Amino acid sequence: xxxxxxxxxxxxxxxxxxxxxxxxxxxxxxxxxxxxxxxxxxxxxxxxxxxxxxxxxxxxxxxxxxxxxxxxxxxxxxxxxxxxxxxxxxxxxxxxxxxxxxxxxxxxxxxxxxxxxxxxxxxxxxxxxxxxxxxxxxxxxxxxxxxxxxxxxxxxxxxxxxxxxxxxxxxxxxxxxxxxxxxxxxxxxxxxxxxxxxxxxxxxxxxxxxxxxxxxxxxxxxxxxxxxxxxxxxxxxxxxxxx
Numbered sequence: 001x002x003x004x005x006x007x008x009x010x011x012x013x014x015x016x017x018x019x020x021x022x023x024x025x026x027x028x029x030x031x032x033x034x035x036x037x038x039x040x041x042x043x044x045x046x047x048x049x050x051x052x053x054x055x056x057x058x059x060x061x062x063x064x065x066x067x068x069x070x071x072x073x074x075x076x077x078x079x080x081x082x083x084x085x086x087x088x089x090x091x092x093x094x095x096x097x098x099x100x101x102x103x104x105x106x107x108x109x110x111x112x113x114x115x116x117x118x119x120x121x122x123x124x125x126x127x128x129x130x131x132x133x134x135x136x137x138x139x140x141x142x143x144x145x146x147x148x149x150x151x152x153x154x155x156x157x158x159x160x161x162x163x164x165x166x167x168x169x170x171x172x173x174x175x176x177x178x179x180x181x182x183x184x185x186x187x188x189x190x191x192x193x194x195x196x197x198x199x200x201x202x203x204x205x206x207x208x209x210x211x212x213x214x215x216x217x218x219x220x221x222x223x224x225x226x227x228x229x230x231x232x233x234x235x236x237x238x239x240x241x242x243x
Contacts, residue, residue, distance in 0.1 A: 002055070004175050005119065009047060012127070012170070016040065019134055039216030043126075046214070046223070054118040058108055061118070065104045071220035072097055075211040085205055093201040097221060100194065100228035103235045110235070116176045121234060124167030124184060125227040128191035131163020132156040149199040157192045160226070164188030186237035187230045194229030198222065 017040060024031040031037055053064030076094045080086050107121075108114045133156070140153030161184075168184035198221060202208065209218030217223040 127167035128160040128163040131159035135159025161188035190230030190233030191226035194225040198225035
């Protein structure tokens with residue numbers, strides 16, 4: 001499974017670089033000087049670390065999620081203290097993020113095939129973000145409300161759902177044939193909610209990103225908001241559909 005998954009992710013990664021180069025009109029110098037190149041490069045260690053925890057036993061998985069929760073907690077708490085945003089943003093941002101992220105270990109506990117589900121969530125949520133970026137760049141004519149983020153478009157939201165569909169169908173066709181295809185609905189919508197919620201909170205707090213711990217991505221909340229909220233939606237979606 002690991003070999004197949006690595007090959008699939010490598011192909012997707014190369015295809016993503018190709019699409020990105022189109023945006024830069026194949027100007028490699030400008031591309032490698034951009035923040036986007038850092039973001040793409042950072043995907044490699046993020047993917048490796050997540051796969052390590054996802055393919056480990058339940059105890060190591062839970063340790064990984066605890067570390068992620070701590071990362072989100074501290075970076076948001078530091079921002080809130082520095083900007084004197086407590087206690088309003090404690091309930092507006094930190095607690096909703098914590099609740100959403102807490103559904104990752106709940107999935108590990110509930111799902112018999114936890115490894116497959118976590119990989120599905122990670123890959124589909126990531127491709128959801130990628131889909132949002134490219135749909136927004138190529139087709140983004142209808143901007144989101146100023147309160148959320150006027151630099152993003154509704155087409156990007158559609159791209160998130162499309163990206164989740166691509167991630168789910170690729171894994172179903174080549175790695176996990178037994179996973180239900182309709183799971184992509186909860187992942188795509190959850191990813192969109194997470195991304196929009198994160199944009200709304202940052203705009204309200206007047207910050208660009210939560211931290212600089214992940215070059216090109218920002219902080220843990222910036223990178224994993226879509227994963228957190230897609231996990232939350234997926235958990236209840238799979239529960240009520242009994243899958």
